[in-house]
Amino acid sequence: MPNIFAIATNPVIRTVMLGLTGAFLVFFLVIHIVGNYLIFVSPEAYNGYSHFLLSLPFLPVIEIVLLVCFLYHASVGVWSKLKNRLDARDRGYAIRRNARHSRRNLASRTAHITGSIILVALIVHVITMKYGEPDIPGPERDIYNYVIDMFSSLPVVAAYVAVLAILGVHLFHGLGTLYESFGIAHRTWMRRLGQAVALVLLAAYAIFPVLVYIMF
Numbered sequence: 001m002p003n004i005f006a007i008a009t010n011p012v013i014r015t016v017m018l019g020l021t022g023a024f025l026v027f028f029l030v031i032h033i034v035g036n037y038l039i040f041v042s043p044e045a046y047n048g049y050s051h052f053l054l055s056l057p058f059l060p061v062i063e064i065v066l067l068v069c070f071l072y073h074a075s076v077g078v079w080s081k082l083k084n085r086l087d088a089r090d091r092g093y094a095i096r097r098n099a100r101h102s103r104r105n106l107a108s109r110t111a112h113i114t115g116s117i118i119l120v121a122l123i124v125h126v127i128t129m130k131y132g133e134p135d136i137p138g139p140e141r142d143i144y145n146y147v148i149d150m151f152s153s154l155p156v157v158a159a160y161v162a163v164l165a166i167l168g169v170h171l172f173h174g175l176g177t178l179y180e181s182f183g184i185a186h187r188t189w190m191r192r193l194g195q196a197v198a199l200v201l202l203a204a205y206a207i208f209p210v211l212v213y214i215m216f
Helices: 004-008 011-040 043-055 059-087 089-097 111-131 143-150 154-176 178-182 188-215
Strands: none
Touching: 011 043, 011 059, 011 143, 011 154, 011 178, 011 188, 043 059, 043 143, 059 111, 111 154, 154 178, 154 188, 178 188
8 A cells, every 4th residue: 555645745746736726725715806896796795695605505515625725735835845945954055056046036935934824814714704793693694794894994904914915925936836836847928927816816805905994
C-alpha cells in the first residue's frame, strides 16, 4: 500500500493540489462577491439570496469542503515554505547572488503568512454572518439590515478592508503563479493576467464595505 504521507508530500502532487485548491477557492470568492452586490439591488434580492444559501440542505457539506480546501491549501503552503527554507540552508549564498534574477516578491515571500491570516478571517466571517443574530432563526434573519448595520461602523469597515488588502497580496502571488502549479512554463502574459484578476477581485471586495458605508 502506498505511503499516503509520501504521496501527499510529493513535490509534484503538492504543487498541483495547491493550485487546484487555490483555483477552487478563487471560484468561491467570485461567486460570493457577485451575491454580495445584490445588496445594492434591493433588500428582497439580498435577503432572498442569503436565505437561499442558508436553506440549502447540503450547506454543511459545502462548508466542510471549503474548510478542508482552506486547511489543506494553508498547511501545504506553510509546509512548502518550511521545506524550502530547510533545503536552502546549504545554498543560501548562491540564492542571494541570483536573487536579482528571481521573480520572487513580497507577495510570494509572505504567502504562508497571508494565507494563515485569511483562514482565520474566513472562519470569523462565516461565524459572524451565519450566527451574528443567534436569537433570530436563519431563514427569517434580516441579513440585509444586519450587513448595513455592521458596515455603518467606520472601524469595522477599516478592519474589513485591511483584511482584504492581505487577501489581495495573497491573490496577487497565487493567481500570478497559478499556471505554474500545473506544469506550464513561465509565460509573462499569463502571470500578468492572473495578477490583473487578483487586483480586480481585490477592488470588488474592498469597495463593497466602503459603498455600503457611504450609501446606507
